[in-house]
Amino acid sequence: MATTRMSIDSPLAVEVAFRQEMVGALRRVGEKLETMLAELKGLERELRTLTGPPREKRIALYQQIRSDAEYQRWCLVVQREAMGLFDHSEVDLMYPVPPVVK
Template sequence: MAFQDRSNALQALEAEFHTERASSLRKLELKMEALLAELAQVEAQLKSRRDKDRAAQIARHQSLRKDAEYQRWCFIVQREACGFFLHDDVDRYYPLPPPWRE
């Protein structure tokens, strides 16, 4: 195989890796956005309800927050794999709400 052919093959492979990393990053971002939206919805319900289902809603909030925290960590790891090492934007655009306190 000629040098130019190998070089082109390596460039194509590297481009494919970049595409996969970016695709994975976007999937994690969408999942995190969905979790944070659901978490906000549960918080709104908790602020307006005081019925028998409240304990279940608090448990749901805790579970969603734990999932969102993990997804946020995965998102940051994937960002670093893509070469993004400053995460101020993640803090600004995807803030994790505090745990629910009664």
């Protein structure tokens, strides 16, 4: 009967599954954030052409999506830190949350 001997340095199957889930969660948050940032860009373009009450409604939507995007960005940073990634300069470059619109 053959036996398979694992190296002490080899990760356990549960560790591999855990890491895969962490990466998947990071990917999902990043994709959600990308979608929100794209929505904000579209709203920014739209706001340039609006005035009056229609503009105010779109500004309210913009501010809500922006707030949600800030929260998703925070979630992304927290997940990265849980994985041992503490330099967030790449997050700043890849996921810039636009400024508040008035």
